[in-house]
């Protein structure tokens with residue numbers, strides 16, 4: 001069984017982003033970029049499925065400008081076998097990403113597709129669910145445990161009330177939550193080896209997908225800042241402030 | 250123009266998040282229909298009919314919707330939602346699971362986690378863990394949206410008197426099956442609706458030590474939350490995580506104990522009215538958003554606070 005993993009290039013999670021002065025977007029010039037943390041978890045899960053003998057090949061795909069190839073190489077260093085880069089000028093909207101991925105699914109016929117639950121830049125949390133709809137597959141979103149049992153996939157999901165387990169028919173889409181696994185670090189020899197692994201470049205036109213604009217970003221602003229607070233010297237002072245100043249207790 | 254709101258419920262009662270979503274629908278303006286899809290969910294439909302601003306309740310009561318599996322509910326909504334200008338659901342794990350699937354079936358975008366309505370097709374939503382606020386315009390004929398509860402004050406749960414219309418089930422997707430669930434049992438208020446939240450982080454050191462927070466929470470009638478580090482370390486279950494990728498809360502009072510204040514945590518609580526931080530490291534970033542910061546060892550400060558309340 002082949003596993004397809006979608007990975008996105010995003011701002012490093014440690015960086016606090018700033019809004020551009022003209023309010024058109026955030027400023028990503030000279031900002032450290034990385035593999036979206038949820039995608040890292042997705043790659044790790046796919047590699048573990050392969051190591052456990054449940055999968056035979058791990059293919060990673062990323063959509064966006066040329067620089068995405070760095071993140072594909074990172075995924076290859078973590079153990080994926082081959083990469084596909086779909087080159088676009090900017091990272092497209094989730095629905096467009098899902099349409100492109102649906103074409104890749106049609107060509108590659110994976111048994112499982114793993115995505116992150118959320119991009120930490122757009123905070124969309126959409127693409128996996130959309131891909132599942134477009135390909136007619138079931139979806140195991142926010143997964144914290146995955147096991148292949150008798151040709152079906154058991155997925156434990158992190159939901160608001162606790163945990164829920166579903167059995168999905170294969171092929172299926174999974175989106176990862178934080179507790180699914182702890183991704184490994186790529187070792188230097190693996191990083192070297194990854195440079196030689198195959199990486200195919202395609203365009204949306206090659207896949208027969210025309211990208212449409214479904215939403216328009218009108219403005220990006222900095223959030224309201226909080227008034228700087230004070231330090232209290234003791235628990236007594238804290239209680240006094242909460243009672244008499246903030247009046248919340 | 251009519252708006253379809255998808256009710257959040259557990260087959261026995263309507264969840265509060267639905268009322269916040271109804272408030273956002275009222276701001277968009279237009280007739281509001283509320284869909285209750287479930288199994289044995291008649292009581293929910295009756296409750297839904299009383300919610301302020303609801304023009305009609307659409308109730309689909311069938312065994313296939315017992316667990317509201319996205320594959321099945323999406324087929325239903327893609328069918329009965331076509332005549333609406335907007336389809337809204339709370340940005341809960343249910344809503345987040347379901348709405349993108351509906352949007353893709355309708356070949357339209359989905360807009361996540363709106364916190365404000367500018368007009369009938371333009372919304373504000375946080376991006377980059379709340380470090381930027383985007384104003385987004387929807388260009389599609391049907392707008393599929395999830396609504397962040399903290400952005401909208403709930404409408405009243407009573408006073409309405411909508412008609413309940415029964416709909417028949419759509420065809421079953423036959424793709425997924427419910428196996429089981431482990432739901433957290435708690436007598437405390439729900440995290441996202443509580444007036445006071447007490448959250449613990451890695452500084453608590455263990456799950457047992459959360460008992461000191463629970464005592465404080467009991468005194469305050471508060472819900473208990475946690476940072477990702479506390480969840481990852483196995484101190485507490487995942488449903489307690491507050492943050493960019495967990496729950497979003499905005500209580501009157503948020504008390505962060507042994508939490509450093511990473512941007513991902515702040516994303517989930519920085520709209521709280523009053524923030525208190527208790528941390529032994531005076532440089533901890535949480536103090537930059539706290540109204541009242543106490544530099545102290547939590548194992549001394551929390552029991553003392555509980556005593557003195």
Ligand SMILES: Cc1cc2nc3c(=O)[nH]c(=O)nc-3n(C[C@H](O)[C@H](O)[C@H](O)COP(=O)(O)OP(=O)(O)OC[C@H]3O[C@@H](n4cnc5c(N)ncnc54)[C@H](O)[C@@H]3O)c2cc1C
Nearest residue numbers: 450451452476477478492493494495507508509514529547
């Ligand atoms: C993709 C992604 C998503 C994430 N999503 C979330 C999220 O939704 N929510 C979230 O919370 N985090 C999230 N994180 C993690 C986040 O980056 C931080 O790692 C996490 O919030 C740290 O938790 P913490 O503050 O409990 O732990 P730490 O950063 O380790 O801080 C512990 C604090 O406790 C204090 N302390 C220790 N002992 C005591 C004591 N005895 N008395 C008083 N103070 C004490 C220390 O001074 C320190 O400040 C995410 C990270 C990533 C990469």
Ligand SMILES: Nc1ncnc2c1ncn2[C@@H]1O[C@H](COP(=O)(O)O)[C@@H](O)[C@H]1O
Nearest residue numbers: 006007063115116118119124125126127
């Ligand atoms: N441009 C992209 N290229 C590849 N995968 C993507 C892209 N955008 C989103 N994804 C996948 O979809 C997941 C969820 O993203 P989102 O729906 O944008 O929050 C990510 O974690 C990726 O796995």
